Amino acid sequence: MNLPPLIQAFVLHFGEMGSRWGINRTVGQIYALLFVADRALNADEITEKLGVSRSNVSMGLKELQAWRLVRLEHRPGDRREYFSAPEDVWTIFKTLAEERQRREVEPTLSMLRDALLVSPDSAEERHAQARMREMYALMEQMTEWFAEIRKLSPETLARLMALGAKVQKLLEMKDKLRLVPPPPEEVA
Structure with missing residues (x-):
């Protein structure tokens, strides 16, 4: 070299x-x-x-x-x-993610969709199909999430990543707030 x-x-x-x-x-x-x-x-x-x-x-x-x-x-x-190479590392990351989605995730989702349309002939196939349904649901949810993430600007993505575990704390706090009953004057 x-x-x-x-x-x-x-x-x-x-x-x-x-x-x-x-x-x-x-x-x-x-x-x-x-x-x-x-x-x-x-x-x-x-x-x-x-x-x-x-x-x-x-x-x-x-x-x-x-x-x-x-x-x-x-x-x-x-x-x-x-x-x-593109100058912006976020552009590179998004391109890599999009290509992996196109080359790996989409063909797998397609195969799983086809497999879920098949009528299972045995308990073994019903079990396998149930597991495939779980995998399909997760992959579909991740695909939808990724589609939303791709819409974000690099600045917003960086801010989101900087939040890290704070996002989990925010979600936990939201769940706790839902458990608290409203004050008596708001109850009709």
Whole structure:
């Protein structure tokens, strides 16, 4: 690798993490490099900096484009394509979540919907279908929640996350307030 030590450590880590996230090491390294780069890079620059083959870089860039995680730029008078990662980390997070939703959650929900329409033939199938119904309900609820979260601005998301456990305390306080009877003068 032809990178300064700090950047190399980050790129290598993302390469290792990539395999845990279901992408290959080179794709993780390419993304990490584009994320920390101070400018858009072309495939030849990425190849040189990472010390990997040009074909690996091309395939990795195509995969990152399919995930909508890199932007493609063309420059006047230059036939090469330049790539960069979105600047806003919230945009990256939302894009990743949307792609995982599309690639993993939606097909599973579809399969579960189909399975719930089947008439079970045995106690074993009725049990399995009941468990599938529970999974479907949770995944559907999470999907609805995620749709609402996606509508929030990055600033609101950051404030919501900063609340942390305070949200739980607020909900507990709301539940306690519901248990308190209204004052006598309000009772009609």
